[in-house]
Amino acid sequence: MSLTTVSARVPARVPEGGHPGCCYNPRVAPMHTHRRRGRVAGSVVALSCVVILAGSVVPAQEAQPPSILIARQLAALEGIAVGDEVELTSGEPGSATRRFRVIGTYEPTPNPLQLGVASRGIRMHLTDLLALTRDAATPAGTEHVEGITIALQDPDSTRAFVNDVNARVVGAFALFPGQAAGAGDTFVVLERFHMAIATVTIIAATVFLLALTVMLVDERRATVGVLRLIGFPAHRILVQVLIEGVVLAGAGALFGLALAVASEGLINWFFQWRYDTALIFVHVTPTVALACVAIAVHLGAVATATASWALLRSGGLRLAKR
Amino acid sequence: MSDVIVDAANVSRAFEMPAGAVVAVRDVTLSIAQGEHAAISGPSGCGKSTLLHMLGCVDTPSSGTLCFDGSDVSTLDDRARSRLRLRQIGFVFQRFYLLPMLSAAENVELPQAEAGAAKDVRRLRSIELLEYVGLEHRANHRPSQLSGGEMQRVAIARALANRPRLLLADEPTGELDQATSEQVAVLLDRVNADGTALVIVTHDPDLAGRARRVLTMKDGQIEQEVTR
Numbered sequence A: 001m002s003l004t005t006v007s008a009r010v011p012a013r014v015p016e017g018g019h020p021g022c023c024y025n026p027r028v029a030p031m032h033t034h035r036r037r038g039r040v041a042g043s044v045v046a047l048s049c050v051v052i053l054a055g056s057v058v059p060a061q062e063a064q065p066p067s068i069l070i071a072r073q074l075a076a077l078e079g080i081a082v083g084d085e086v087e088l089t090s091g092e093p094g095s096a097t098r099r100f101r102v103i104g105t106y107e108p109t110p111n112p113l114q115l116g117v118a119s120r121g122i123r124m125h126l127t128d129l130l131a132l133t134r135d136a137a138t139p140a141g142t143e144h145v146e147g148i149t150i151a152l153q154d155p156d157s158t159r160a161f162v163n164d165v166n167a168r169v170v171g172a173f174a175l176f177p178g179q180a181a182g183a184g185d186t187f188v189v190l191e192r193f194h195m196a197i198a199t200v201t202i203i204a205a206t207v208f209l210l211a212l213t214v215m216l217v218d219e220r221r222a223t224v225g226v227l228r229l230i231g232f233p234a235h236r237i238l239v240q241v242l243i244e245g246v247v248l249a250g251a252g253a254l255f256g257l258a259l260a261v262a263s264e265g266l267i268n269w270f271f272q273w274r275y276d277t278a279l280i281f282v283h284v285t286p287t288v289a290l291a292c293v294a295i296a297v298h299l300g301a302v303a304t305a306t307a308s309w310a311l312l313r314s315g316g317l318r319l320a321k322r
Numbered sequence B: 001m002s003d004v005i006v007d008a009a010n011v012s013r014a015f016e017m018p019a020g021a022v023v024a025v026r027d028v029t030l031s032i033a034q035g036e037h038a039a040i041s042g043p044s045g046c047g048k049s050t051l052l053h054m055l056g057c058v059d060t061p062s063s064g065t066l067c068f069d070g071s072d073v074s075t076l077d078d079r080a081r082s083r084l085r086l087r088q089i090g091f092v093f094q095r096f097y098l099l100p101m102l103s104a105a106e107n108v109e110l111p112q113a114e115a116g117a118a119k120d121v122r123r124l125r126s127i128e129l130l131e132y133v134g135l136e137h138r139a140n141h142r143p144s145q146l147s148g149g150e151m152q153r154v155a156i157a158r159a160l161a162n163r164p165r166l167l168l169a170d171e172p173t174g175e176l177d178q179a180t181s182e183q184v185a186v187l188l189d190r191v192n193a194d195g196t197a198l199v200i201v202t203h204d205p206d207l208a209g210r211a212r213r214v215l216t217m218k219d220g221q222i223e224q225e226v227t228r
């Protein structure tokens, strides 16, 4: 989920032709500015919605209809090219169709819940959306929008922007991306799922590591016995075995990480290809890497200490005699 | 410093077993002095090895007191007792107990390394000791490449590595043939002649006969003592 997105709940009326948000921060520009100046990385204030394509692609006409962006997948699915004009309807019975001009495609924000479902999303100006979806009974200027998503050019200004909106606009609540109702639900579920997998994996790995170290230490019974007989104190042997265990666990963790990093690209490539999505499936972050190594090293230390403890309780003679 | 290295007063050792305690050593009083050459013999299972292990601080008495250099061993913690074993006592076992992954020289270096000797010092001392036991040409060989007699000589060299005051040998010729046993016996005599107190546990009357003091055990007790 992008950190650059700010969700603003605007229960107040949106004046027709107005672009809520643009007046709050000069960095936020409406979409047509984006088009006029021909900038690629402009900020967008618009609503993402799915509108039913009412008709097929219509030939371009003289008077320029309002512009829209369409999802890459939709463009491919319907054979729409940039510059084409399309007619859209809200899908309500009896609703009128309106003509729009496709000025570009966009990559929809990947949504794990819609994996394998081609996006039919369209992005348009808020005013166009209102005009398209307003029913005949609703007077212009009385529509409600629940929320709009705002992308900032400078993601670091999110906090300042949110504070600014909340301070200046009565009745509007700017929220951080994770706070927007429903925004994080998918990811919360996914995170829990990942946490469950990680927990099971770590428990299994611990059992495996413990078994491995017990074997490793047990193999050294005779050696440890001889060292004890010669006059090596127990703590010296424990430290030695502990170092070995930690190094072993650390090396294992690093190997696992190297494997994960090496296969990260391959896994992402495959699933992105398979589901035609920009969703990132595997991402080994420095935090994840550090956590892996830290957990492994601690587990290694605990496992070897546990395995050695029983061993060092026996006398040197008994161990050496085996 | 007193002449006595190790002093056992009324020591007993019982092993608690599910079927009842096995008393291996019963109320034995014995002291070993500087430079002494003693042998302990007796029938199998009479407690010779158990007594030797207590003298060498490898095992602790169930009752009685055992003093090494005047200090009660039972009051020492693992660190202090290990230090005693490392620096004051050399142990030679019937089964050699060499580390198979180390060469003869490395086996001899091991106790010196633990005692903190510098690398070049311990290298030199290991070669010296291997020369002493007549195995300098096998310094880089692993135990698996040596014969039983050779392994026992390496084990003796290792036991002498930190110049111990007391050398304890449990059946040092138990796994060797007559001729090889004789070589090892001569070597042990020499160690003793060079000033190290020596206590040997053996079934071999020839080996026991070389000692000036011969103790005979029976049922965990010293039944007879002959000094020549």
Ligand SMILES: Nc1ncnc2c1ncn2[C@@H]1O[C@H](COP(=O)(O)OP(=O)(O)OP(=O)(O)O)[C@@H](O)[C@H]1O
Pocket: B015, B017, B022, B023, B024, B043, B044, B045, B046, B047, B048, B049, B050, B051
């Ligand atoms: N760790 C032990 N647990 C239980 N019993 C033991 C243990 N060590 C020795 N014993 C018992 O103590 C008794 C004396 O054993 P020890 O090994 O001292 O005899 P030994 O005189 O050295 O015999 P050998 O000549 O056969 O080596 C034996 O009955 C033996 O079974």
Ligand SMILES: [Mg+2]
Pocket: B048, B049, B050, B170
């Ligand atoms: Mg014995």
